[in-house]
Amino acid sequence: MKRITRVFTAAVLGLAMILSGCRQAGEVERSAYEQIQNQLLTMSGYESQASVTYITNKNQHTYQTLHQARMTGEYRIEVTGPERVAGNVTINDNSSIVQFNTRVKGRIAVLPAEVSERMELFVTSFVKNYIKSQEVTITVSGSGESMCTVLEAVVPGSHPYLRTEKLWVNNKTLKPVKLSIYDPDGVERITVAFDTFEYNVNFDDSIFKVQ
Secondary structure (H helix, E strand, C coil): EEEEEECCCHHHHHHHHHHHCCCCCCCCCCCCHHHEEEEEEECCCCEEEEEEECCCCCCCEEEEEEEEEEEECCCEEEECHHHHHEEEEEECCCCCEEECCCCCCCCCCCCCHHHHHCCCCCCCHHHHHHHHHCCCEEEEECHHHHHHHEEEEEECCCCCCCCEEEEEEEECCCCCEEEEEEEECCEEEEEEECCEECCCCCCHHHHCCCC
């Protein structure tokens, strides 16, 4: 495992993205990190089937979900399994956050205290935190086709269980593989395993509207 530590500011990241776009096709191929950084920073949104696991000191619970999110802040997350909770949907339209169950037609407003835990499940949120982080740790992990670049960022705020997060991105496909969130003691509290991931989906605006 090779570890590289660099310090970035939002301005430096923006400059790196501009310079990357100015390179000619005949030049030497960019490193995996540069490609991954460019892919994430130019992402407009994504859709993913993901397994989300919440870890406590006593047990853990895993849910199968469908994530749809935009960099502008809108998101929709639907729980598809296990069967007992399938159909629960949470929508953020940038003005309100509502959770409802399509089976029982019920709906409740999500409390502000719940927002950070839901928001940090998304790669769009990670990218924003990554840009704002004063110090960014980059780790190369794995080998061969499974080689990943691991990016680390700080979760803003003072949530007791959300302090730092790491994103594993496949060097070959440039797609996220896993997102892990850690508490102040470095204990993993939430993991998001991406079974599928599609960049820059052209979403219909209606899926993010709270009816």
